[in-house]
């Protein structure tokens with residue numbers, strides 16, 4: 008099933024690809040988060056399906072990042088449930104969710120600045136080791152070559168092969184963001200939550216990152232990708248489904264065409280932007 | 282021979298040479314009791330400083346109650362030697378165990394505030410809870426009160442045989458380690474070179490052993506009092522070297538790597554699937570065990586263990602300056618820092634008395650402004666290049 | 678019984694006020710600037726000795742108090758602007774610097790005064806006697822400390838709640854960026870708060886001499902007390918510090934009068950209880 012037909016085609020929308028499983032992997036029911044008087048996420052019901060790229064868009068302060076923080080367990084919801092593969096995970100810790108296959112990147116990059124770029128990704132890959140590995144105190148970590156190799160491969164794919172031994176904190180802003188995304192890849196996710204992976208990048212660097220995401224989507228048919236993105240061109244080009252958040256509420260959901268034509272969306276979001 | 286150069290540049294060989302140096306100096310006749318005394322103290326305190334660096338430098342946790350582990354380790358040894366009449370080695374195991382257990386207990390108690398400044402507050406609070414008990418009359422039975430607990434000099438530190446075991450064991454181990462390094466690092470060069478080098482160094486070792494044996498016979502005729510010190514001297518040196526290599530192994534293990542990622546970014550460490558609490562607990566426990574071990578070694582060195590001499594709050598503060606002066610997160614730095622400051626104290630105290638401490642206080646501040654990464658840290662990073670990059674360039 | 682209880686309470690309140698004077702500055706500085714000032718106890722001790730010197734020389738008790746507060750304010754401002762400011766935001770550096778200052782003050786005081794303790798009796802006569810309402814016997818000096826402490830607490834409270842600078846300080850405790858957004862000259866505010874905190878420590882030290890004594894050991898002990906009270910009250914909370922001081926001081930004296938062997942560890946027993954059952958502290962922890 009891999010790379011069916013002309014790979015160029017799948018760049019538009021994956022929706023035509025009938026072989027995708029389309030099973031919902033993660034869904035929220037009435038998910039709500041209040042910060043004092045402010046309701047940042049308000050009664051949101053969304054489902055994310057395997058094999059497709061879902062984009063979440065919405066104006067600044069719409070609650071997108073907060074929504075990701077709820078999904079990844081960094082914030083406790085005020086109400087509602089999060090269901091992952093049929094299991095309620097609302098009360099699990101971030102590490103338990105990660106171990107189940109939920110990975111995320113951060114809008115404000117979260118890397119390990121004083122470690123080398125390679126070690127940043129290696130330690131993420133190592134998290135998938137058996138507990139006899141991850142709790143091993145007495146063996147040099149380099150002995151587990153599979154993690155180092157995986158880290159090298161992933162870094163090559165995002166074009167960071169020159170930077171293996173650079174202190175991660177010394178990377179350029181764009182490269183730090185790539186690294187942040189690579190750290191998330193390295194944990195073998197089943198669902199990958201990307202919070203503005205192209206923010207702060209120069210125009211010419213964006214296609215590179217996008218192609219990495221598209222390749223992932225193509226190669227790993229079971230992987231669900233959720234993308235928060237401000238750049239509408241990117242959103243329209245890359246995503247299969249779009250979900251619009253505004254003031255914490257889900258405003259609309261559908262294909263790029265449906266979203267473009269939705270009046271409320273135009274009013275609330277597109278209108279404001281254009 | 283390129284690989285040999287590289288091996289000499291890496292730390293194990295240079296450390297070996299330093300250790301060998303310290304193994305041999307007591308054999309020189311002018312090296313009297315006072316020197317082995319201060320050096321023994323330095324070795325023991327360096328182990329303690331190492332435990333501090335392991336926690337602060339690698340996991341980013343500043344435990345202001347670290348002296349609790351040290352002090353309880355010392356008391357544990359005093360108890361085992363006094364009440365159980367057991368051997369010193371068992372006492373040391375108890376010391377490390379009590380340090381580790383207290384570390385676990387502390388971790389559980391501070392579970393909800395296990396980072397940054399709150400941890401510093403709570404670790405100090407935790408230590409003070411125990412310390413305040415040891416300082417009270419009520420607990421004189423366990424603390425030994427003002428006078429402290431007197432403890433017997435363990436047999437192992439008294440016997441001449443033990444001395445020989447330490448000296449020969451230590452020299453033997455070092456020789457084996459050197460041979461191993463030569464063997465590994467000359468891989469690729471011709472067989473004759475390898476054999477030649479190894480035979481040559483074995484020969485040198487044999488000569489050294491012979492001289493040592495001669496010298497010992499000579500010493501054996503001298504006063505027995507002096508025997509006590511070199512025994513604990515060698516024991517402390519052996520333990521320091523062992524703990525250093527163990528610590529180095531630990532920080533490069535999977536767990537050690539996770540410690541570093543927690544230090545760098547705890548949130549992200551959780552999000553990639555590690556339970557930060559478990560790892561921090563391990564860090565505090567391992568560091569506590571090493572501090573306890575150091576305390577255990579310190580007890581017979583002191584001869585009496587009292588709350589005042591093993592729970593010294595300034596000991597924690599000094600451990601901090603040792604680690605920061607030498608370079609946080611380098612392990613070697615903690616040892617170097619302990620050596621420099623303690624020697625400074627040793628030599629300056631008779632000359633300028635209390636002013637020494639004022640000098641050290643000023644040194645704290647000056648270091649922060651001039652060498653924020655410490656001596657080893659500054660050596661390892663020059664001009665924004667990492668140590669690794671420099672090595673890579675040198676090796677080609 | 679009632680009489681003993683009253684004395685215990687008065688002594689407890691007086692001790693609370695000493696605790697408050699050391700801990701409030703410590704807590705303010707920590708809350709606003711995130712600085713753990715390890716030299717804070719040393720300023721208390723230095724304040725005690727300054728007042729000791731001034732009182733011995735001039736014979737004026739109040740001059741001693743004023744001199745202690747003023748000189749510590751100056752020293753605090755110098756520490757903040759001369760040493761700490763350049764390393765702002767670097768927690769490790771700040772800790773090292775304040776430890777260095779503590780080291781210097783502690784050992785400097787040892788050189789000057791030795792390990793023994795000194796005290797004076799030159800307090801005004803009306804502070805020396807006792808009040809005897811009914812069967813009670815109350816020490817005037819302890820009452821004086823209580824009044825002084827309450828005045829200081831009131832003044833700091835008004836400062837925080839009624840002045841512009843206080844507003845900035847409170848905003849800064851919540852969020853330093855927010856304080857900047859208020860257009861605050863945060864630098865000058867920081868120096869001011871550091872000076873005020875140091876002055877409080879100095880005053881506390883000076884006030885303690887007439888009751889306890891001046892000794893080099895005070896520095897470390899009171900640093901630990903400040904730590905403990907901030908833990909009990911809640912990190913960074915001013916109100917918490919006040920309640921924490923009251924609880925700690927009164928508990929200590931009640932134990933001292935009725936169950937003496939528990940008096941010493943009482944502070945730490947309280948701390949253990951807090952750690953176990955309410956780690957955010959009495960005030961619920963304004964800032965973690």
Ligand SMILES: Nc1ncnc2c1ncn2[C@@H]1O[C@H](COP(=O)(O)OP(=O)(O)OP(=O)(O)O)[C@@H](O)[C@H]1O
Pocket residue numbers: 042045047065066067068069070071072073074114
């Ligand atoms: N920890 C927090 N405490 C209080 N309010 C918060 C917190 N995090 C977010 N908010 C508020 O919640 C709202 C939603 O913020 P969020 O970061 O989720 O928006 P966003 O959609 O990701 O915006 P952007 O496009 O700018 O990234 C904002 O008004 C923000 O100020």
Ligand SMILES: [Mg+2]
Pocket residue numbers: 071072073114
């Ligand atoms: Mg956002």
